[in-house]
Amino acid sequence: MEKWQDPKVIAIWITIIVVLIFTIILFVVKIMHAGYKRMTEANLREAQTLLEHQKKLMETNLEAQEKERGRIAADLHDSLIGKLTLIRMKSQIGSPLPEIEGLLGESITEARRISHDLTPPLLEFSRAEELIENVLNPWREKMGIDFYSDVRVGGDLTPDVKIQLLRVAQELLTNIIKHAGATQVKVAFRHTASGIALSVTDNGKGFDTKQLKKGLGLNSLEFRMQYLNAKYKVKSAIGKGTTTFMAASI
Template sequence: MEKWQDPNVIALWIAISVVMVVTILLFVVKIMHSGYKRMMQANLRQARLQVEHQKKLVETALVAQERERTRIAADLHDGLIGRLTLVRMKSQVGATPVEVEGLLGDSIAEARRISHDLTPPLLDFSPMHDLLDNLLDPWQQKLDITYRPDIRAQIDLTPENKIQLLRIAQELLTNVIKHSGATQLQVTYRQTEKSIILLFKDNGKGFDTTILKNGLGLNSLEMRAQYLNGRYLLRSAPGKGTRAVVAVNLAA
């Protein structure tokens, strides 16, 4: 009998083969387990980062809401209540009806302005590009504003979505007026069946986005964009103006 035909030799080779196969399988399982563990750890880190980011956005939302309440209270106290108090004082010291009528007219106008800021009139029936036009129009005297509505499809936005878009536009406009030092502003509103693009571009002094990227206003804009299932993008540099884009996906 040949040596390789010896049952003991055959059994030995079978045992060696089994050991090798088991060793290879264990090695493969270990590699797969290690890779799976690294993948799970990466997913957990990503999940923690997302949770922390969402928490920060919620905190920003609460602060923004409180800031808005404070602003409205200040408008009521310093604007409307102050004017009405003046009307009462004038009437007590014998002001003429014409003077009192003028002061009452100013008070009514102030009340309308505050009401317009809270909920724009005809919100349900006005198209979004007209609401933006009404928002920008009062600032034409202080800033050279070029507004370009690009309506490629008629869509029905909910009042909640219109309000969020208007609040985004108000925030961007406030940033331009208060902080940019710009003299010119280009606003583009593009509306299609699947998306909305809102672009603000100014010729102001710009800023370093790596320094101010976590500001309250910027976080508030990102929060509102996420509410609309959209994204907020900002590009700026010192001396080069600022370009802000809000892209909303309507197909999702």
């Protein structure tokens, strides 16, 4: 009998093979477990980061709302209530009627402006492009604004989407006035069956997007983009102006 045919030798080789296979399986299982653990930890970290980001956006949105309430309260107190108090005093001392009527007209105009800031008039009955045009009109006193709309659908957006779209346009224009030093702004709005798109381009001083710090305005803007389930991009360079583009499926 050959040595390799010896049952003891065969048993030893079988044992070695079984141990080797078991070792390989154990090694593969450990690798898979380690990979799964790393993937789970990465997903957990990503979820935690996203949760913290969402929390920060919520806090920013609440802060923006409080700031807006404070501004409107100041408008009511300093402007409208001040005028009404003056009207009352002049009425008590017997001021001429034309003077009182003039102050009443100013008060009505101020009340309309504050009301318009809260909710644009005829929001449900005006098309999105008309509302954007109305938002842009007051800014034309400060800089040149070109507005282009491309609407390829018969239906309109919901009031919730329209108000968020208007707030996006308002915040972008406010940032341009505060930081860009621009003299010209181009605004383009497109509404098709697949969704909406809005772009705002200025000829201001621009900035380095790599060093972009998210202030209250940008965080609030991102919150509105998430509400619209929109994607957006900011393109800018020092001395070459800024373009902000957003698109959302409706």
